[in-house]
Every structure is written in C-alpha cells, then in structure tokens.
Amino acid sequence: MGGTKIAGALVDARGELLVRAQRPTPAREDGATVMDAVAGVLETLAASDDWARVRAVGIGSAGPVDASRGTVSPVNVPGWRGYPLVAEVARRVAGRPVTLVGDGVAMTAAEHWQGAARGRANALCMVVSTGVGGGLVLGGRLHTGPTGNAGHIGHISVDLDGDTCPCGARGCVERIASGPNIARRALDAGWRPGPDGDRSAAAVAAAARGGDAVALASFERAAQALAAGIAATATLVEIEVAVIGGGVAGAGEILFAPLRARLRDYATLSFAAGVEVLPARLGADAGLVGAAAAAAQDIGLWQVPEAP
Numbered sequence: 001m002g003g004t005k006i007a008g009a010l011v012d013a014r015g016e017l018l019v020r021a022q023r024p025t026p027a028r029e030d031g032a033t034v035m036d037a038v039a040g041v042l043e044t045l046a047a048s049d050d051w052a053r054v055r056a057v058g059i060g061s062a063g064p065v066d067a068s069r070g071t072v073s074p075v076n077v078p079g080w081r082g083y084p085l086v087a088e089v090a091r092r093v094a095g096r097p098v099t100l101v102g103d104g105v106a107m108t109a110a111e112h113w114q115g116a117a118r119g120r121a122n123a124l125c126m127v128v129s130t131g132v133g134g135g136l137v138l139g140g141r142l143h144t145g146p147t148g149n150a151g152h153i154g155h156i157s158v159d160l161d162g163d164t165c166p167c168g169a170r171g172c173v174e175r176i177a178s179g180p181n182i183a184r185r186a187l188d189a190g191w192r193p194g195p196d197g198d199r200s201a202a203a204v205a206a207a208a209r210g211g212d213a214v215a216l217a218s219f220e221r222a223a224q225a226l227a228a229g230i231a232a233t234a235t236l237v238e239i240e241v242a243v244i245g246g247g248v249a250g251a252g253e254i255l256f257a258p259l260r261a262r263l264r265d266y267a268t269l270s271f272a273a274g275v276e277v278l279p280a281r282l283g284a285d286a287g288l289v290g291a292a293a294a295a296a297q298d299i300g301l302w303q304v305p306e307a308p
C-alpha cells in the first residue's frame with residue numbers, strides 16, 4: 001500500500017509471485033474510496049484458482065503504521081488517519097490471518113530473506129521512492145519495534161532548520177531525498193524537462209547521466225541526506241550494510257557514487273566507517289515478497305533464515 005499504487009500478489013513459499021494485481025492509489029480521495037481500490041486488488045487476486053491455497057495475508061503499508069492496533073496513517077494518503085486497514089482487509093479474506101508491517105519493514109524482510117541483506121546479521125534496508133522508508137535487521141532478526149515502524153529513516157532530521165516535512169518535522173531525509181523532492185529541487189534550480197514533459201526523478205536522473213549540472217546537483221543533495229541518515233544509523237546500532245531500493249535507486253551510480261563518497265564524510269568512527277552500500281536485489285517486488293514473508297512468519301510457516 002503506497003502513495004502511488006496499491007499492489008497485490010499471491011506469493012508462494014519460494015517467494016515466487018504467482019498472480020499480480022495493481023491499482024493506482026486515489027491518494028487525494030476519502031478513506032472509503034481508497035479502501036475500494038484495495039478491495040479491487042483483493043477481488044482480482046481472489047478470482048485466481050490459487051486463492052484457495054492462500055494461508056495468510058501480509059500487508060506492507062506506507063507509514064506510519066500501528067501493527068499493535070492494525071491501523072495505518074500513510075503520510076501521503078491524508079484520507080487514512082488511524083485507518084483500520086487490518087480489520088477492513090480481514091473481513092474481505094474469509095477469516096485468513098492478516099499481518100501488517102510498514103513498507104520499509106516489508107522490504108527489509110524481503111531483502112533479508114532472499115536479497116542483498118541475506119546472511120547479514122545487522123542491516124538497514126531503505127526504500128527511496130515517493131517517500132523514504134526503511135527497516136532494520138539487528139542480531140540476525142528483523143527488528144520491527146512495538147508498532148512495526150523501527151528503522152523509519154525517512155523521517156530522521158538531517159537538516160535541523162530545513163524545509164518543513166509533511167510529517168511536521170524539518171529537514172527529514174525524505175524531504176530531501178524522495179523522488180518528488182529530487183525533481184522539485186531540480187526544477188527550482190532551473191532544470192527543464194525534455195519534449196516529453198516528464199518531470200519525474202527518473203527524468204532528472206536521465207538528464208544527470210547526460211551531464212546536466214543541475215540534475216547532478218539534485219541527486220548529490222539527495223545522496224548527502226541519505227548518507228547522513230545511514231551514518232547516524234551505523235553509529236547507533238552498528239549496521240554492516242545499507243541496502244537501497246525503490247524507484248530512485250534505479251538512478252544507479254548517479255545516486256550511489258555520491259552516496260558512497262558522502263558516507264565517508266559522515267560515518268567517521270571506526271565501527272561505522274566500514275558500512276557497505278548495496279542496491280536492493282528484489283526491485284519493485286520487494287514489498288510484496290516481504291509482506292508475504294512477514295505473514296508467513298506470523299503463522300509459523302517458516303522463519304527468515306539465519307546467516308548461511
């Protein structure tokens with residue numbers, strides 16, 4: 001469940017996606033209209049022959065979520081504040097158990113299960129997209145926190161007097177490094193989209209690849225914010241690796257090269273300086289695979305494997 005799209009899938013025990021469904025998120029509409037879109041995704045999945053074999057339902061939602069109450073309040077979906085998503089989904093899936101985690105925690109579960117954080121005992125995984133989310137693996141285990149939000153790095157402030165973030169704080173990592181903010185900053189500094197009118201972060205990345213100085217600077221600023229957040233995390237809890245996925249990570253070295261360089265500026269203490277930065281392996285499917293992994297763990301189908 002995200003600010004841009006609602007994606008669903010039937011996922012098997014190997015992490016294969018058997019059936020997919022997707023709808024755009026009517027993010028500016030009222031709560032019931034947003035829920036109708038979720039119900040549409042569920043109806044598509046339930047029409048599959050494989051639906052009868054479904055044991056559990058996992059939800060990875062844009063945060064904040066409250067897993068202890070089964071509610072979600074996605075920052076980019078104002079119609080949902082304390083919205084009882086678990087109860088609303090549960091009554092549409094015929095009594096199957098429903099597990100809720102934040103989208104960053106879901107992505108982390110997926111990357112730890114079969115992606116770039118596999119076998120790592122201490123990792124920060126991040127989704128850099130419309131928003132910025134994250135999750136933590138600590139001591140070899142997914143660390144969700146009491147309400148399922150631990151590792152929500154997008155709303156750590158890295159610019160004390162910076163721009164106001166939709167969350168209410170200032171200078172959050174997300175306010176600087178999310179896709180829309182990369183595009184906004186480039187436009188404000190004079191970058192202009194090409195003939196196709198595409199003013200997304202991907203278009204800014206394409207311009208940066210072509211040597212556009214304003215586009216490059218916008219990505220470098222995003223990389224700086226991410227580096228400061230990763231360095232803070234490494235210093236607090238001693239992560240070995242930071243895994244970065246989401247649409248903005250698709251910019252590749254346009255993002256990763258300045259990120260690694262800036263990390264050297266901020267992760268200065270000996271125990272934090274060695275943190276590796278890796279691209280996520282599961283791409284756009286990480287949220288789906290991770291939500292399934294979280295649900296499967298909840299009903300005891302399997303455990304996320306420890307280091308091999």
Ligand SMILES: [Zn+2]
Pocket residue numbers: 154155156165166167168169170172174175
């Ligand atoms: Zn914020």
